[in-house]
Amino acid sequence: MYRLYSVEKMVRLSKKHRWWTVTGLKNTLERKAAPFVEAKLGDYIQKNGGKKAFIMTGVDRWGLAHGFVEAGYECTFGISCSPGHEHPLHTEKQIKTLAGILMPIAGRLPFEWVYPTGEKQEERKPKYPKWFHWATVVAGDCLYIKATCRTTCKASGGHEHNTPQDVELFRKCGVKYLVTTTPILEGRSFGTNMMESA
Numbered sequence: 001m002y003r004l005y006s007v008e009k010m011v012r013l014s015k016k017h018r019w020w021t022v023t024g025l026k027n028t029l030e031r032k033a034a035p036f037v038e039a040k041l042g043d044y045i046q047k048n049g050g051k052k053a054f055i056m057t058g059v060d061r062w063g064l065a066h067g068f069v070e071a072g073y074e075c076t077f078g079i080s081c082s083p084g085h086e087h088p089l090h091t092e093k094q095i096k097t098l099a100g101i102l103m104p105i106a107g108r109l110p111f112e113w114v115y116p117t118g119e120k121q122e123e124r125k126p127k128y129p130k131w132f133h134w135a136t137v138v139a140g141d142c143l144y145i146k147a148t149c150r151t152t153c154k155a156s157g158g159h160e161h162n163t164p165q166d167v168e169l170f171r172k173c174g175v176k177y178l179v180t181t182t183p184i185l186e187g188r189s190f191g192t193n194m195m196e197s198a
Contacts, residue, residue: 056139088128149170
């Protein structure tokens with residue numbers, strides 16, 4: 001676990017809990033995304049490129065990433081702790097090594113440099129075209145996928161925090177299936193952080 005120093009001021013007034021994580025749901029619920037995708041879409045995946053997953057954020061979505069490894073997918077991992085990092089990784093060992101090097105530094109950066117906030121959540125800067133086209137399944141944080149996807153991918157799993165507008169965007173990008181790891185409430189799925197804090 002790595003500290004994000006820039007958000008500590010948000011919790012300084014908390015009397016009962018001085019810190020929190022959302023690793024409970026990320027390491028349990030999200031770990032089940034790959035077996036669920038396999039059970040529901042396994043035949044489709046095999047007919048459309050095989051078990052190849054592009055996990056957008058392997059560092060902060062460890063349960064999701066590990067679930068696809070356990071399910072026998074050939075995986076390529078993006079990394080969310082490194083602004084501008086565009087060299088996906090291919091093994092869990094690489095993720096752990098790079099996270100150990102970068103997170104002590106990234107944890108001290110302003111939070112908005114690490115994760116899109118406010119209006120930046122609506123910006124789209126397509127990246128990783130090779131890996132989007134290579135993958136049969138693209139998984140990870142909806143904001144990262146939405147911000148970087150260019151054209152098509154065959155299936156999409158492990159998302160959370162999807163609005164109806166996000167679903168329509170993914171449809172236009174050619175996504176055939178969308179799997180969320182949190183329930184749909186009032187027409188949208190909510191993030192694991194919201195669900196766990198609730």
